[in-house]
Each structure stands twice: as structure tokens, then as C-alpha cells.
Amino acid sequence: MIDKEGLTRHINNIEDKIFISRVLDRAEGVLKNYSPRNTDFCDPYQISLCRPILSKIRELKYFVSGGLGQAERQIIVMFPDYMESDEIDSPLRFLRIDGNFEHDSISHRDVLGSVLGLGIKREKIGDIFISKNCCYIVSFKDICDFIDGNLEKISHYKVETKIVTLEDIQIPQEKYKLIETTVPSLRLDVMVGVGFGESRNSLSKMIGNDKVKVNWKPINNPAHLVHKGDVISFKGKGRIVLLEVGNKTKKDRLKVTIQRMI
Known part of the structure; x- marks a missing residue:
């Protein structure tokens, strides 16, 4: 049996813990029945939760696949360690x-x-x-x-x-626009306001209602600091990426470059 409690002890978020427990249920099925099993589609944040945990389970191998190399949403395919990934038919x-x-x-x-x-x-x-x-x-x-x-x-x-x-399949290139501006800080509400053209006064409530995610993880704190490379998604409005963080201006503002998907 897999030690679910031990493997998930470090996870405090209840929803994350439930999700991981379901994945571990399927991992147990692999070891019990000696046959591959897969999850439903997961976002990158969920995949990042699973990787270190699944890697600790003896006699289990896994790989992730979204059907295409650039896929964002992917499934986790788990199988016994005596098998090779190329033996498994993609579902x-x-x-x-x-x-x-x-x-x-x-x-x-x-x-x-x-x-x-x-x-x-x-x-x-x-x-x-x-x-x-x-x-x-x-x-x-x-x-x-x-x-x-x-x-x-x-x-x-x-x-x-x-x-x-x-x-x-012929995948079109993603369209985006670059926003080059200055900001007083790298607070989440500041970046969302600049990236999506929203008033900061209205953002606190939206961020508190799980409408904003950073790297696919819901963030409810408007003061959360973002970093270069972070992906910020706003439900119903799209996604931005903080591409560059430059030096401060004479007015003590940070130069930033934001990529907004359109």
C-alpha cells in the first residue's frame, strides 16, 4: 500500500490534498493490477504537485502527455517499473x-x-x-x-x-502584444491592473474570489509579489506573462515588459 498520509503531509491546501489523493488511488491501482493507468487532464500547477510525490513511489514510473509537445493541459500516465513508456498506447x-x-x-x-x-x-x-x-x-x-x-x-x-x-494538425502561432511600462512594485494587483487594464480599486475583491492565478495556482492576496517569468491568468480575461523586470527609474518605479495573449 502507498503511504498517502506520509506523501501528502506537507500539503496544507485541502483541495490540493484531495487531488493528490485521487492520483495516488490510481497509482495504487497500477501497482495492484500491474497495468498502466492515467489521470484526467491536469494544469501545470497540478502536474508540479504530482511530480515529486510520484517520484518517491517504488516500482512506479510515469510520464506526462498532452498529445502535443506544447500542450499546457496534460495527463499523467503511470505504469509498473518493469514496463517502458513506448510500450504504452496513448489514450x-x-x-x-x-x-x-x-x-x-x-x-x-x-x-x-x-x-x-x-x-x-x-x-x-x-x-x-x-x-x-x-x-x-x-x-x-x-x-x-x-x-x-x-x-x-x-x-x-x-x-x-x-x-x-x-x-x-496545424497549430497556429499564438498572438500576443507587449506592454512596456513602469510600475511602483511587483504586487499582484499592480501587475493585473497594468496587464489587463483594470482599476486597482476593483481588483482586491476579484483576486479574493479565486479569479486570479499565478502559475496556475489561485492567489487570494493582492500584495503577493510576482517574479520574472510568472504566468498570471485572470478568469474571463486571459493571460499575461511577466517577461522582463528592469532597473528602477529616477522616480523609483520599476521598468517591466509584459506579454499579453490575445
Whole structure:
């Protein structure tokens, strides 16, 4: 049996502890049944929680996969240590969705909302890539088959779907804009205000309601200090990356460069 209590003793957040316990349940299934098992899709923060814990379990190996090399949301595939990763068939598939929509006319939220509207849980869906007149979804085989047979519309556009291979996918380059400015500090509320054009007066409540994450971890403290390379996501508004932190100006403000995904 896996010592769940010992492996999760250092985790204080209750939701994180529950999540890790579920992953460890599947790890126990691997060791008991001598067969591979995988998690649902996890964000990078959840993956970072799992890595050091799974690495401590004897007779267990694992790898992470999102179907594509640049995937953000990934699954953890666990298997007995006498097996090799290339012996394991990937449970992931790719679905292409075609419609008479122009690039930027539909959003990631539009696609995800339509898919979840079919009764599918968020953790069953991996990355979504939007291209001109089509988009791609990464998910499990049974989920892709279900979407393929049931998705008829995204927003007000009628769509057609089909299962495709990795070789069929053409991923568009992400669009972003650079924001070069000065800030009084690297507080979270300051960076969110500058990056998303929000008033600092309204941000404290939003940050306190789990709407803002730093490196995919919810942060409820407006005074939390961010660092170069941190990814800040704001629910419903998108994501920014603190690319550079420069020297202070004569007015004692910090020069920063922020990348905002659009």
C-alpha cells in the first residue's frame, strides 16, 4: 500500500490534498493490477504537485502527455517499473471542428462552452487550438467519439467534426502584444491592473474570489509579489506573462515588459 498520509503531509491546501489523493488511488491501482493507468487532464500547477510525490513511489514510473509537445493541459500516465513508456498506447485523440467562422470570430471560451454543454466535465478536455475556420480539441478516445457524434454548433455557427491524427494538425502561432511600462512594485494587483487594464480599486475583491492565478495556482492576496517569468491568468480575461523586470527609474518605479495573449 502507498503511504498517502506520509506523501501528502506537507500539503496544507485541502483541495490540493484531495487531488493528490485521487492520483495516488490510481497509482495504487497500477501497482495492484500491474497495468498502466492515467489521470484526467491536469494544469501545470497540478502536474508540479504530482511530480515529486510520484517520484518517491517504488516500482512506479510515469510520464506526462498532452498529445502535443506544447500542450499546457496534460495527463499523467503511470505504469509498473518493469514496463517502458513506448510500450504504452496513448489514450489521447484529436478532434477537428470545422465551421464557417473566421479566425478570432470564435474564442476558446466559445468552443469549451459548447463542448461542456454536452455534459462533458472540464477535466476530460485537454488543450483547444483555434485556427482559421477550424479548431482542434485534445481529449480521450471515448470523449472525442462522443463529441464527434453530438456537437452541432459553436456559438451560432453550424459545425462539422472528425477524428484526425497528430500529423493532420496545424497549430497556429499564438498572438500576443507587449506592454512596456513602469510600475511602483511587483504586487499582484499592480501587475493585473497594468496587464489587463483594470482599476486597482476593483481588483482586491476579484483576486479574493479565486479569479486570479499565478502559475496556475489561485492567489487570494493582492500584495503577493510576482517574479520574472510568472504566468498570471485572470478568469474571463486571459493571460499575461511577466517577461522582463528592469532597473528602477529616477522616480523609483520599476521598468517591466509584459506579454499579453490575445
